[in-house]
Amino acid sequence: MVEKKITTKIQVLAYTELNETEKKLVDLAKEATKGSYAPYSNFHVGAAILLENGVMIKGANQENAAFAGICGERSAFYNAGANYPGVDITLVAITAFTNGDFVDDPCSPCGMCRQAMLEFEKNAKQPIQVLLVGKKAIYKLNSVADLLPLSFVDF
Numbered sequence: 001m002v003e004k005k006i007t008t009k010i011q012v013l014a015y016t017e018l019n020e021t022e023k024k025l026v027d028l029a030k031e032a033t034k035g036s037y038a039p040y041s042n043f044h045v046g047a048a049i050l051l052e053n054g055v056m057i058k059g060a061n062q063e064n065a066a067f068a069g070i071c072g073e074r075s076a077f078y079n080a081g082a083n084y085p086g087v088d089i090t091l092v093a094i095t096a097f098t099n100g101d102f103v104d105d106p107c108s109p110c111g112m113c114r115q116a117m118l119e120f121e122k123n124a125k126q127p128i129q130v131l132l133v134g135k136k137a138i139y140k141l142n143s144v145a146d147l148l149p150l151s152f153v154d155f
């Protein structure tokens with residue numbers, strides 16, 4: 001038997017350690033939670049992405065009674081794909097608001113969003129940096145691939 005070990009490098013940062021662009025995107029992700037429609041989960045996810053052309057796009061989860069809604073992350077990524085086809089995403093910030101406050105621990109995307117985000121990254125010229133935002137800390141990853149080792153399709 002051969003055992004493999006998979007590791008992920010995560011920088012644990014405070015808001016004050018972010019650069020100005022990262023701070024702006026984190027602020028936008030927080031603002032994006034206000035656009036969430038989450039009467040079922042009460043978990044309001046906000047995502048903000050930065051495109052290589054400088055445009056910033058917000059996304060927020062949208063639920064419905066059939067439980068066929070969409071997460072905040074894919075809301076933002078698909079918006080970028082639909083409105084800015086061929087323009088690479090360089091950075092994404094993700095956070096969530098629930099029970100009257102932002103989450104303590106960094107908000108991490110679900111598996112479906114990781115797969116979708118990874119495909120955007122694979123089609124881009126460079127990795128997409130990721131900021132997972134909580135009140136206690138912000139996790140910074142240098143690539144979506146770091147969020148999803150052993151992804152479904154190895155393109």
Ligand SMILES: [Zn+2]
Binds near residue numbers: 072074109111112113
């Ligand atoms: Zn998701």
